[in-house]
């Protein structure tokens with residue numbers, strides 16, 4: 512089946528009890544047993560829930576995986592993956608990534624003896640040189656939040672295979688409509704389903720998808736033992752969001768492109784970061800592994816000060832000033848003080864995340880209206 516059909520139908524069967532076409536929200540914590548151990552496959556909702564199960568089946572299908580495992584948030588999904596490791600193990604991480612992931616790694620998980628080393632992942636040859644004795648995982652975000660750097664997943668998979676590492680890819684910015692990391696050899700793909708998968712800014716949820724049975728078993732054990740599961744209603748919201756992913760993503764990409772080119776022509780704008788530009792440093796890799804270039808982009812100002820950015824951030828009317836991304840409505844944000852505030856200024860500047868950087872999550876409104884809004888705000 513083609514992706515549009517998979518997005519609408521995978522994992523979802525009419526309800527066996529009533530024939531309801533939409534998966535019911537099984538709002539229950541437990542399930543009645545006929546005798547101890549005699550049940551219908553469900554014992555307790557931390558362990559299994561039919562609504563979550565439908566979502567997990569859908570997630571596996573849309574990422575070309577075998578097992579989907581849902582969590583209470585993207586960060587809970589990321590933490591579950593790191594719990595596959597043990598004290599003393601090292602993870603090589605892209606030096607531009609979501610600030611919350613950076614905080615989880617450097618402020619929480621580091622206390623359990625896991626080492627995180629942040630490296631430039633724009634060039635695969637550099638990554639291989641960094642692999643050391645204790646390296647056990649490559650952590651790739653591509654495109655990255657917020658600088659839209661692109662990493663070659665296939666090249667990373669080759670390095671991971673050669674050195675017996677796990678390759679984990681955060682696919683939040685691309686979504687399964689534009690990129691399927693497992694097809695390029697990744698072992699694990701992770702999503703903040705809060706974003707494009709949910710698509711309507713009304714739910715927080717995370718997901719991991721894998722092909723390997725043993726990895727899935729270990730992750731399901733962590734999911735049940737640690738308990739960071741999503742509730743049935745949130746699972747249902749993401750399941751519903753997935754059904755329109757293809758329609759939304761097409762429009763996000765179209766609008767993203769128009770706005771990226773508009774911004775490039777503005778005299779007050781310095782650098783525009785969008786991986787669809789032919790002169791983006793890794794555009795050829797993006798073209799190879801992605802089917803479109805998303806509605807996510809960021810730009811810096813020639814007047815590289817927070818105050819200059821703030822003027823624009825408070826002047827837009829259609830772009831709402833808010834954290835998060837991937838919803839149908841356009842959002843504008845200031846990574847340095849919002850989504851990436853957890854990264855020390857020195858570290859941010861070293862990696863190119865400047866004080867004036869503004870991030871846009873381009874929604875699916877009319878592109879002309881969005882451009883007019885930016886025009887008056889930048890003027």
Ligand SMILES: Cc1ncc(COP(=O)(O)O)c(C=O)c1O
Pocket residue numbers: 584585586587609611612652656681683684702703704705715716717835
């Ligand atoms: C790329 C990326 N990964 C992970 C996360 C964390 O997801 P959540 O907010 O659902 O915990 C985010 C959140 O913005 C993100 O942008």
